[in-house]
Amino acid sequence: MTNTAAVAPAPWPAPRAGAPVDATVRVPASKSLTNRYLVLAAVADGPSRLRAPLHSRDSVLMVGALRALGARIEEVPGDGGFGPDLLVHPLDPAADLGEATVDCGLAGTVMRFVPPIAALVRGRVGFDGDPHARNRPMDAVVDALRDLGVAVEDGGARRLPFTVGGTGSVSGGHLVIDASGSSQFVSALLLVAARFEKGLHLEHVGKPVPSLDHIRMTVAVLREAGVEVDDSVPHHWVVSPGPVRAFDVRIEQDLSNAGPFLAAALATGGTVRVPDWPEHTTQVGDAWRSILARMGASVEYDGGTLTVRGGAPIRGIDLADASELAPTVAALCALADGESRLTGIAHLRGHETDRLAALVAEINNLGGDAEETADGLIVRPRPLHGGLFRSYADHRMATAGAIIGLAVDGVSVEDIATTSKTMPEFPELWRALAATADRR
Helix, strand or coil, X not given: CCCCCCCCCCCEECXXXXXXXXXXCCCCECHHHHHHHHHHHHCCCCCEEEECCCCCHHHHHHHHHHHHCCCEEEEECCCCCCCXXXXXXXXXXXXXXXXXXXXXXXXXXXXXXXHHHHCCCEEEEEEECCHHHHHCCCHHHHHHHHHCCCEEEXXXXXXXXXXXXXXXXXXXXXXXXXXXXXXXXXXXXXHHHCCCCCCEEEEECCCCCCCHHHHHHHHHHHHHCCCCEXXXXXXXXXECXXXXXXXXXXXXXXXXXHHHHHHHHHHHCCEEEECCCCCCCXXXXXXXXXXXXXXXXXXXXXXXXXXXXXXXXXXXXXXXXXXXXXXXXXXXXXXXXCCEEEECCXXXXXXXXXXXXXXXXXXXXXXXXXEECCCCEEEECCCCCCEEECCCXXXXXXXXXXXXXXXXXXXXXXXXXXXXXXXXXXXXXXXXXXXXXXXX
16 A cells, blocks of 8 residues: 655754855845735736746736636736746626636735625635634624625634635625734735725724734825825725726835845854845835844845844844744844843734744744743743754744744754745745855
8 A cells, every 4th residue: 555645854954154254145036925916916907917027936926816716817928037927817707607716825825815806806716725724813804795795605713624605706894803913805806896886995903903014005005006096094994996907017026024134144254245225115024124123133225225234242132923923023122132022913823833832832842942922922032952943844944944944953843844934945045045155
């Protein structure tokens, strides 16, 4: 009998930098922007082009999901350094899909952004994903669709798997949701709201919405596409009905994914430059400029290049709402000479894994002193040693382990390939970064 059980990948020996690194790094496009533009292109009034988009597991899953709903997406030659451009022909709401299925993988943008689009086509669309995807919060999306009159079959679980029964149109109007579990619940509805017959007045009630920067990003890309959005009243977003204008856009590189490379400057006392850093952006990763400076780095922005220099001891930090940047910050905190407190990130328990519990477990497994709080982490200075840093199928856990491995002998990372979720090139780019220490 053939054994078909999956074989766990061998641990990845994290490169140790025995000297300061000195590197110039370009990273692939933003996942958040790529998947938002893909959604908008699928409901636009004509073909749209995404230049230098991300090509990773999350973006591939989004492309597959939109194709399942009837959008035609072609790869066309471009000048991006990480893959071709994408030409998107929008879906036809009059077409009858019959039965379709969407694989969400572990991508929050797919499992949350695509069901409202499925309500705008005719047919039954089934949604499922990786095993852990069934644990990720989905209740706000399921409840919102039902409140909008859309049929959702989920066996009462309000989680994956479920089926959306689309009729080709959604009335829209005033909708109240609790988006305290994820800002993606708001973005999911705003991205398609202009296609609702009455538009949408979306109101949030409950605890604060985390990661508001991501909602501001959504509003910005909607306005670029000619959609009228009024967000002047806190916790209210009013989207007027109307067309989504087709567009031709170049995607910014992923500033959150640039974070581990910039963090390497502090971890090794070296210098890392990222060219083509946007002067103005909606990406949360732009916060690296202030975060890394507060942790002891010299940060300079000149001519479109962000340069981070380490050398001084890494300082502990008190930081609120670090959002998706928190795992990288926590890795630096584990190497710092003072206590750090990260707050306002309770929602990370519902990400690819429970990131708070995972960070505490893995930092402490290497000899560190990390503690979970109600809404974040406390990390105290303590000498670290080598060992296995588990990734939990979470790309940001894998990169956090790689950062610690630059400064600590003998660290290996479980399943470094999980970085393919948003940056398949990470292992290659990281080895090249670490190798610059050997050339000094």
